[in-house]
Amino acid sequence: MVTTDSASADFAIEARALRKVYRTRRGRQVAVDDLDLLVPLTGVHGFLGPNGSGKTTTIRMLLGLIRSDGGSMRILGHQVPQHLPAVINSIGAIVEQPRFFPNFSGRLNLELTADAIGVERDKVESVLDQVGLRDRAGDAFRTYSLGMKQRLAVAGTLLKDPQVLIFDEPTNGLDPAGIHEIRETMRALGREGRAVLVSSHILSEVEQVADTVTIIGRGKLLADGTVADVMGHGSNTVRVVVSDPRRAAEVLTASRLTVRPSGAVLLVDGAERPAVISEVLAREGLYPDELFPVRRDLESVFLELTRGSGPEAHFDGSEARQHPSSEGHL
Amino acid sequence: MWRLFRAEWRRVLRRRITLFTVLGIIAATALFTFAMFTSTKAPTAEEIARSEQAYQRALDDWERNSAEQIAQCKQDEAANQQMEPGVDFNCDELTPTKNQYLHPQPTLAETQAPVPLVAGMLVALGAVLIGASMVGAEFATGSIGNWLTFEPRRSRVYATKLLAVALGGLALGAVAIALLTGGGLLVAQLNNQDTTVEAGFWAHQGWSSLRAVLLTAVAAAGGAALGFITRHTAAVIGIGIGYLVLVESILVNFATWLHPLLLTGNVQAWIQGSAQYRYQECSPSDTGIYSCESMTGTISNTHAGLELLAVLAVLAVAGWLLFRRRDVA
Numbered sequence: 001m002v003t004t005d006s007a008s009a010d011f012a013i014e015a016r017a018l019r020k021v022y023r024t025r026r027g028r029q030v031a032v033d034d035l036d037l038l039v040p041l042t043g044v045h046g047f048l049g050p051n052g053s054g055k056t057t058t059i060r061m062l063l064g065l066i067r068s069d070g071g072s073m074r075i076l077g078h079q080v081p082q083h084l085p086a087v088i089n090s091i092g093a094i095v096e097q098p099r100f101f102p103n104f105s106g107r108l109n110l111e112l113t114a115d116a117i118g119v120e121r122d123k124v125e126s127v128l129d130q131v132g133l134r135d136r137a138g139d140a141f142r143t144y145s146l147g148m149k150q151r152l153a154v155a156g157t158l159l160k161d162p163q164v165l166i167f168d169e170p171t172n173g174l175d176p177a178g179i180h181e182i183r184e185t186m187r188a189l190g191r192e193g194r195a196v197l198v199s200s201h202i203l204s205e206v207e208q209v210a211d212t213v214t215i216i217g218r219g220k221l222l223a224d225g226t227v228a229d230v231m232g233h234g235s236n237t238v239r240v241v242v243s244d245p246r247r248a249a250e251v252l253t254a255s256r257l258t259v260r261p262s263g264a265v266l267l268v269d270g271a272e273r274p275a276v277i278s279e280v281l282a283r284e285g286l287y288p289d290e291l292f293p294v295r296r297d298l299e300s301v302f303l304e305l306t307r308g309s310g311p312e313a314h315f316d317g318s319e320a321r322q323h324p325s326s327e328g329h330l
Numbered sequence: 331m332w333r334l335f336r337a338e339w340r341r342v343l344r345r346r347i348t349l350f351t352v353l354g355i356i357a358a359t360a361l362f363t364f365a366m367f368t369s370t371k372a373p374t375a376e377e378i379a380r381s382e383q384a385y386q387r388a389l390d391d392w393e394r395n396s397a398e399q400i401a402q403c404k405q406d407e408a409a410n411q412q413m414e415p416g417v418d419f420n421c422d423e424l425t426p427t428k429n430q431y432l433h434p435q436p437t438l439a440e441t442q443a444p445v446p447l448v449a450g451m452l453v454a455l456g457a458v459l460i461g462a463s464m465v466g467a468e469f470a471t472g473s474i475g476n477w478l479t480f481e482p483r484r485s486r487v488y489a490t491k492l493l494a495v496a497l498g499g500l501a502l503g504a505v506a507i508a509l510l511t512g513g514g515l516l517v518a519q520l521n522n523q524d525t526t527v528e529a530g531f532w533a534h535q536g537w538s539s540l541r542a543v544l545l546t547a548v549a550a551a552g553g554a555a556l557g558f559i560t561r562h563t564a565a566v567i568g569i570g571i572g573y574l575v576l577v578e579s580i581l582v583n584f585a586t587w588l589h590p591l592l593l594t595g596n597v598q599a600w601i602q603g604s605a606q607y608r609y610q611e612c613s614p615s616d617t618g619i620y621s622c623e624s625m626t627g628t629i630s631n632t633h634a635g636l637e638l639l640a641v642l643a644v645l646a647v648a649g650w651l652l653f654r655r656r657d658v659a
């Protein structure tokens with residue numbers, strides 16, 4: 001259908017300068033603001049942000065459910081939402097809670113979907129099998145537990161054999177076993193060479209499954225890149241406890257290391273290995289009592305980046321408020 | 331498009347409200363058929379004898395007092411004519427007739443004539459509800475958003491939903507008319523009704539029935555379009571009731587030009603071929619007294635067809651434009 005822009009895609013999902021303003025009774029609310037989202041062609045991409053930061057809004061725009069107020073979006077090289085029909089069969093998506101017809105059985109729901117997209121009915125049984133729902137497939141969707149609903153939704157996306165999967169907080173409300181299962185599914189899909197975009201506000205989750213990550217707060221991009229990169233930002237910080245911190249700071253600064261005093265403790269950046277620091281200090285007769293690398297996890301990066309961009313809404317009137325800078329943008 | 335339509339059609343068939351509407355229609359037709367049965371029973375010998383007696387008594391009475399009664403009638407008529415010129419009390423037709431005492435058994439033609447209108451009106455109401463709830467439920471549960479992640483072409487989604495419910499409305503209308511016609515024929519058999527009909531009667535019934543099922547299809551599609559506009563089943567029901575109360579019962583009394591536009595009249599005219607409406611035209615007379623005249627207007631079949639089509643077109647286009655533009659959250 002579309003040939004002009006399908007030639008080659010560098011990204012599974014490529015959104016640039018995306019913007020969405022909701023018009024509410026309280027005024028205009030900027031939900032997504034100049035956001036870039038780049039999801040590689042394969043692997044799991046985490047989409048992190050606190051509650052109300054615009055993750056679901058972004059996903060809805062990608063799927064053509066709501067209109068964007070600016071920016072451009074491409075999925076597998078096709079401009080969306082204009083050319084969404086050309087790629088929709090390559091996209092499997094679950095937005096927020098799985099929503100099927102509540103009084104129809106899981107099987108009937110999938111059969112109707114299969115009919116609509118022209119997939120053989122046999123496929124329904126096989127995807128039901130795949131997610132382990134075959135026993136309960138005859139029951140009404142509304143009688144399913146949250147985990148079963150989630151699995152049915154996953155089964156629905158698998159009807160299409162999609163190249164790109166979009167999961168919006170898929171582990172929300174699941175028990176540990178369910179969470180584990182969904183995670184395994186996502187990992188496996190990523191390993192199979194598909195692109196998986198998974199939104200979440202749970203850091204550990206993203207850290208465990210994602211290869212790359214985009215962090216947003218209040219609709220704005222805060223950081224993106226590989227998980228290692230985002231975490232590596234400042235990862236060679238070393239905590240140094242020394243008897244004469246002031247002199248130690250001078251010495252270290254003279255050796256072109258960045259020193260941030262924090263009480264009696266020094267946080268030293270820029271050393272390739274902690275040993276470099278002890279060497280520099282020893283040369284001046286200073287011997288650190290403690291010296292260990294501070295391994296930053298995504299949690300601390302996230303908290304640092306999203307400080308001040310909590311869930312409370314921000315309206316036009318409060319726009320002047322300081323937003324965290326995007327210094328972590330890699 | 332065909333695949334999508336098939337999926338929607340299957341959904342129409344599997345919805346519970348469809349089942350309930352079908353059951354409701356079966357119950358209503360059964361009731362109507364039973365009413366036909368009781369009202370078309372041939373009179374028993376005892377009933378005939380009793381009515382004969384009553385008739386004779388009335389006739390005797392008439393022979394004794396006719397002059398007096400006619401005079402009284404004429405006097406009343408004259409009194410009324412002062413207020414309302416042209417009033418006719420039919421004082422020359424006061425002689426009792428046999429039919430006043432023994433209602434003749436209705437013929438098959440008489441019991442069958444209202445079938446398309448009754449079935450059409452009844453099913454049309456159900457069809458609006460089926461259409462509106464099919465769409466309203468999807469917005470209420472959010473499943474429309476899920477559906478759109480499989481078929482993002484909203485115009486297709488919209489068209490197939492309207493077509494599927496329209497087909498449902500059509501089928502329901504046809505079933506209702508078939509049941510009522512079959513029931514009527516059975517009753518005629520059981521009650522030995524006079525089944526001779528005028529030439530062209532069944533053809534006329536056939537055309538009326540065809541127009542009735544077209545109406546039920548249109549009603550279902552209109553209900554679905556309203557569902558897309560309001561996104562709530564309850565809102566559609568509210569609009570329906572609000573229209574009947576506000577426009578058809580209140581507003582029309584102040585704006586008589588609304589009469590030929592009312593939906594009920596047009597539905598009747600569409601199915602039956604034409605419909606009459608009555609209204610009062612009031613103005614001060616030469617003497618300065620404010621007086622009202624009773625008027626009758628006619629809605630033609632063509633007028634009705636065009637108006638109903640226009641209503642459907644407006645709803646369908648409005649629903650389409652809104653569904654294409656608005657966010658689905």
Ligand SMILES: Nc1ncnc2c1ncn2[C@@H]1O[C@H](COP(=O)(O)OP(=O)(O)OP(=O)(O)O)[C@@H](O)[C@H]1O
Pocket residue numbers: 022023024029030031049050051052053054055056057058169201312313314659
């Ligand atoms: N339909 C809507 N109308 C008005 N405002 C909305 C609407 N949907 C979302 N918002 C607002 O837009 C902002 C972003 O919401 P969104 O649902 O995208 O956040 P999220 O990142 O998905 O949050 P969560 O982690 O809680 O799911 C919020 O402030 C929310 O209140």
Ligand SMILES: [Mg+2]
Pocket residue numbers: 055056057096168169
């Ligand atoms: Mg969300």
